Amino acid sequence: xxxxxxxxxxxxxxxxxxxxxxxxxxxxxxxxxxxxxxxxxxxxxxxxxxxxxxxxxxxxxxxxxxxxxxxxxxxxxxxxxxxxxxxxxxxxxxxxxxxxxxxxxxxxxxxxxxxxxxxxxxxxxxxxxxxxxxxxxxxxxxxxxxxxxxxxxxxxxxxxxxxxxxxxxxxxxxxxxxxxxxxx
Numbered sequence: 001x002x003x004x005x006x007x008x009x010x011x012x013x014x015x016x017x018x019x020x021x022x023x024x025x026x027x028x029x030x031x032x033x034x035x036x037x038x039x040x041x042x043x044x045x046x047x048x049x050x051x052x053x054x055x056x057x058x059x060x061x062x063x064x065x066x067x068x069x070x071x072x073x074x075x076x077x078x079x080x081x082x083x084x085x086x087x088x089x090x091x092x093x094x095x096x097x098x099x100x101x102x103x104x105x106x107x108x109x110x111x112x113x114x115x116x117x118x119x120x121x122x123x124x125x126x127x128x129x130x131x132x133x134x135x136x137x138x139x140x141x142x143x144x145x146x147x148x149x150x151x152x153x154x155x156x157x158x159x160x161x162x163x164x165x166x167x168x169x170x171x172x173x174x175x176x177x178x179x180x181x182x183x184x
């Protein structure tokens with residue numbers, strides 16, 4: 001019987017690599033890992049984009065997907081976005097998701113993924129890498145605190161308005177709405 005590549009005794013040797021268009025299989029393995037670690041299969045597994053979308057995404061300079069692999073099996077990974085700034089000629093890198101399989105934690109994989117992201121950020125001319133953590137995620141806070149400076153901010157998810165609502169909010173209302181006469 002083959003040993004599980006994610007078993008703790010075999011995690012001392014892992015490879016971190018940036019995924020590209022030829023790495024669709026690894027990207028799907030990374031999505032599987034995110035679904036498992038975050039307990040969100042509906043987000044990461046139920047409605048995956050088509051292959052051509054993933055290929056285009058993985059080819060973009062502005063998207064960073066990293067996998068940490070042991071014997072070809074994805075045991076950790078990170079997804080980040082390069083954000084070009086408007087106020088200065090510079091960019092920032094936002095780590096959107098970072099996960100390591102439970103059996104592989106506390107072995108330097110998350111730190112290696114972040115360090116590789118910092119290197120890529122420098123190569124791209126970014127001036128900072130940032131990440132958010134939930135206040136209740138002590139492990140993430142400890143990890144990030146050891147690698148950078150903490151900034152306390154609040155995060156808000158704002159819903160997207162349905163198209164008919166956005167049009168209704170325009171001055172004059174939606175283009176198909178009858179114009180109302182002003183009161184006499």
